[in-house]
Amino acid sequence: MNKNEWNEGLNQLDPEIVEKYVETKENLTKNNAKRRKWTRIAAIAACIAVVFGAVDFVFKPFVSIDKVNFNIESLGQANHFDLSDVEFTGLNFSDMTLPDEVELYRVSPRNYACDGNEVKAMADYFRLPFEDFKFDFVENSADYYGTKRFDMSFLRGYRLIYRRSGTSYSQYPPVTDTDEELVSKSLKIIDEIPFVENEHIERYVQTGKGGQSIQQGDEEPCWYIKNCIFSPVINGYTVVGNGGISVGFARTGLAEVSVNYYDYEPIGKYEIISPEEAYEQITNPQYVVGHNRDFPVNSVTSMDIKSCELVYVNACQNGYDVIQPYYYVRGTVYSHYSDRDWEDTFTMYIPALKDKYFSLLDNIFG
Amino acid sequence: MKKRDKLPLDDESIVELYWQRNEKAIEETDFKYKKYLLSIAYNVLHEPLDCEECLNDTYLGAWNAIPPTRPNVLKAFLTVVVRRIAIKRYHRNLKKSSVPSELTVSLSELEDFIIGDEDISTDFDAARLGRVISDFVRSLSERRQFIFVSRYYASEPIDSIASDLNLSRSMINKELAAIKIALREKLESEGYNV
Incomplete structure (x- = not known):
C-alpha cells in the first residue's frame, strides 16, 4: 500500500468517528482550560494550606473523554432570544385540524451509502463521460463532471455536478428563468431519475450565489445558480431536514443534481399535542432556529406568525434516528434596539410528541 | 443597553442559513471555524497560501453540500471536507517537491x-x-x-x-x-x- 492509497482510505473514515474525535477534542480543550484555571487556584490554595499547616491537599487533573449524546429535542439550540414580554400576532393555530396521533418512523441504518448499480444507473442517466466510476470527481481539461457518493450517517445519495473547471458561480451568466419554469424542469428530471421514488413534492425554490461572489458581497440580486429543493412527504406530511433532492440550474442549463434519501419504517402511532398546546409553547426561545447574528435578540417586541404546519423532522440525531412530528412555525420577528426598528424572519420547531413518549423512545432504541 | 459583542452563531443556526441559501452562512462559518480549518489544512500542507485556497474550497464545498445534507456536527463535517481538499492538494504538491508538513512526518x-x-x-x-x-x-x-x-x-x-x-x-x-x-x-x- 502506498501513501496516496492510505490517505484516500483515511478520507473514507466513518464520519461518526470524525464527529466523535471533534467532540472529544472540544471536551478536552474545555477541560484543560478549566484545569489550567483550577491549577492556578489550586497553587494559591496550596500555598495557603502550607502556611496554615494543612497537608492533605490533593489535586486531581480533570481528564476525561466523554461521549456526547445528542438530545432528541436539540434541534433548536438556545438562541438567547428573550420572548418573555413579546406580543404575538398573526396565526394562533386554532384553525388547524390534526389527528390525535401520528405515525412515528425510524430510519433504517445502512452499511453503505448506495450500491454500485444505483450509482451506475445515475451515471448512465446523466451520460457521464467516464466508465470507471470512482465515486469522486473526475477532472477533464476544461470542464469537470463528477459524482459524489454521500457517506454521512445512514443517508444514501448521490451528488452529480457539471461545472466549468476553475470557474466560480459569478462567472456564469445570471439565470433568467422564472422559478415556475425551473420547478417544472426539475420535476421532469426527477421523474426520470432512476431509483428515486415519486414521493417528493415542491417545497421551495431557493436562489443562491456561490463562490467568490459571496465574499465580494454583491448587493444586486443576480442569481448565477438557482436551486429547486424538494423534500420527501411521508404519510402526507413534509419531511424537513435530512433527505431530499436539489436540482441546480445555471444559465447554461442543468448544473447539479443532488439526491439524498434513506429507508424508513413505522414504529407505531403516538399522541401529539394539540395546536392549542403547541401555541402555548411559542414563548420558548429554545425552539427558535435561524436568524441573522446581528439581530438584537434581547429586545424583541413582537412576532408575527405567518404560517404553521405539522411536519416530520429528520434531525439525524445520533441518539435516535427517528422521523418525528414537529410544529413548523414561520414568521417575522420585530425588535427595537439602539433607537432603531429591526425586522427578521424566524423559524420555530415545536416538538409535537407528548413528553411522556421521549422515555419510551429510550426503550425502543435502547 | 450594552452593545452585543460579536459572538459565533450556534451550529444549528449556521446550518439553517445554508438551507436558506443565505450568504451569511459562509460568513458565519468563516467567523467561527476559520482558525480551526486553517490549522487542519496547515498540518497537511505547511503552506499558508495553499491553506487559504483550501479554506475557500471548503466553504464552497459546504455551500454545495448543504442542503441537502444536514450535518450532525458541523465542525466534523467541515473537518472531513477540508481534509479531503488538503490531501488532494498535498499529493499534487508532492509531485513537484517534498512537503515539510506534519502529515509528511506522520506518514513517515x-x-x-x-x-x-x-x-x-x-x-x-x-x-x-x-x-x-x-x-x-x-x-x-x-x-x-x-x-x-x-x-x-x-x-x-x-x-x-x-x-x-x-x-x-x-x-x-x-x-x-x-x-x-x-x-x-x-x-x-x-x-x-x-
Whole structure:
C-alpha cells in the first residue's frame, strides 16, 4: 500500500468517528482550560494550606473523554432570544385540524451509502463521460463532471455536478428563468431519475450565489445558480431536514443534481399535542432556529406568525434516528434596539410528541 | 443597553442559513471555524497560501453540500471536507517537491508498511480500506482512538496530542507504537500488502 492509497482510505473514515474525535477534542480543550484555571487556584490554595499547616491537599487533573449524546429535542439550540414580554400576532393555530396521533418512523441504518448499480444507473442517466466510476470527481481539461457518493450517517445519495473547471458561480451568466419554469424542469428530471421514488413534492425554490461572489458581497440580486429543493412527504406530511433532492440550474442549463434519501419504517402511532398546546409553547426561545447574528435578540417586541404546519423532522440525531412530528412555525420577528426598528424572519420547531413518549423512545432504541 | 459583542452563531443556526441559501452562512462559518480549518489544512500542507485556497474550497464545498445534507456536527463535517481538499492538494504538491508538513512526518512513522508516493492503483478500493480503518479505530480504546485520529487523520503534532491528553510525549509515542503494530496486523489480516 502506498501513501496516496492510505490517505484516500483515511478520507473514507466513518464520519461518526470524525464527529466523535471533534467532540472529544472540544471536551478536552474545555477541560484543560478549566484545569489550567483550577491549577492556578489550586497553587494559591496550596500555598495557603502550607502556611496554615494543612497537608492533605490533593489535586486531581480533570481528564476525561466523554461521549456526547445528542438530545432528541436539540434541534433548536438556545438562541438567547428573550420572548418573555413579546406580543404575538398573526396565526394562533386554532384553525388547524390534526389527528390525535401520528405515525412515528425510524430510519433504517445502512452499511453503505448506495450500491454500485444505483450509482451506475445515475451515471448512465446523466451520460457521464467516464466508465470507471470512482465515486469522486473526475477532472477533464476544461470542464469537470463528477459524482459524489454521500457517506454521512445512514443517508444514501448521490451528488452529480457539471461545472466549468476553475470557474466560480459569478462567472456564469445570471439565470433568467422564472422559478415556475425551473420547478417544472426539475420535476421532469426527477421523474426520470432512476431509483428515486415519486414521493417528493415542491417545497421551495431557493436562489443562491456561490463562490467568490459571496465574499465580494454583491448587493444586486443576480442569481448565477438557482436551486429547486424538494423534500420527501411521508404519510402526507413534509419531511424537513435530512433527505431530499436539489436540482441546480445555471444559465447554461442543468448544473447539479443532488439526491439524498434513506429507508424508513413505522414504529407505531403516538399522541401529539394539540395546536392549542403547541401555541402555548411559542414563548420558548429554545425552539427558535435561524436568524441573522446581528439581530438584537434581547429586545424583541413582537412576532408575527405567518404560517404553521405539522411536519416530520429528520434531525439525524445520533441518539435516535427517528422521523418525528414537529410544529413548523414561520414568521417575522420585530425588535427595537439602539433607537432603531429591526425586522427578521424566524423559524420555530415545536416538538409535537407528548413528553411522556421521549422515555419510551429510550426503550425502543435502547 | 450594552452593545452585543460579536459572538459565533450556534451550529444549528449556521446550518439553517445554508438551507436558506443565505450568504451569511459562509460568513458565519468563516467567523467561527476559520482558525480551526486553517490549522487542519496547515498540518497537511505547511503552506499558508495553499491553506487559504483550501479554506475557500471548503466553504464552497459546504455551500454545495448543504442542503441537502444536514450535518450532525458541523465542525466534523467541515473537518472531513477540508481534509479531503488538503490531501488532494498535498499529493499534487508532492509531485513537484517534498512537503515539510506534519502529515509528511506522520506518514513517515508508518513507513514500515506504507511506502511510496505512486498514484493510486486502478484496482484500489478506497471505500473498502475506509471501512477496514474504521473497524480498526472502533476496536481501539477511547484514548487510542483519539490518538489515532489526531495523529493520522488530523495530522496533529505529537506535542499537541500530549497536551490535549495531559500525557507525556513519550507516553504518546508508546501508544502510537502499539497502535502501529495492531494496525499492521489488521491490514495484513484483511489481505493488504504491507
